[in-house]
Amino acid sequence: MSFTQCVVNETLRVANIISGVFRRAITDVTIKEGYTIPKGWKVFASLRGVHMDHHHFKDARVFNPWRWQNCSGATNVINMFNPFGGGPRLTQFSWEATEQDKLVFFPTTRTQKRYPITIQRLKQGVAE
Numbered sequence: 001m002s003f004t005q006c007v008v009n010e011t012l013r014v015a016n017i018i019s020g021v022f023r024r025a026i027t028d029v030t031i032k033e034g035y036t037i038p039k040g041w042k043v044f045a046s047l048r049g050v051h052m053d054h055h056h057f058k059d060a061r062v063f064n065p066w067r068w069q070n071c072s073g074a075t076n077v078i079n080m081f082n083p084f085g086g087g088p089r090l091t092q093f094s095w096e097a098t099e100q101d102k103l104v105f106f107p108t109t110r111t112q113k114r115y116p117i118t119i120q121r122l123k124q125g126v127a128e
């Protein structure tokens, strides 16, 4: 099945359903030299922009599953191929519903009021 994985990777690279992820800077962030993202700014990290960049993937617009054999398709596969996003998650909080909500099923399944919640920081595994 190893070639199947190559096809999956190439599909995620060329035709990912998610083009990127939003992040908000919680502090001033300096990237490269001379670029600062000020605290509070929202940025859109374009996964597609990276995946379709010929600096990272040779002939980036060509669907070529073979590029993934022996991971030779990308100059730096680990850093440059990121179809599922990532990064730290909030793990030390608990939450409870702020108000009553309900599921609706048209046009898609979702909560009617977008399920507002209140979060609380956990202290040593226990809600404060």
Ligand code: HEM
Binding pocket: 012, 016, 017, 018, 020, 021, 022, 083, 084, 085, 086, 087, 089
């Ligand atoms: C090829 C299929 C999929 C792709 C490419 C994909 C891609 C992504 C991406 C890029 C994000 C944003 C991650 C980030 O903010 O760093 C995300 C979040 C998420 N996806 Fe998917 N996804 C896929 C399938 C699924 C499936 C099948 C499920 C559930 C059964 C799922 C559940 C979620 C959830 C719960 C989040 C939010 C995670 C969080 O913010 O902690 N995804 N996905």
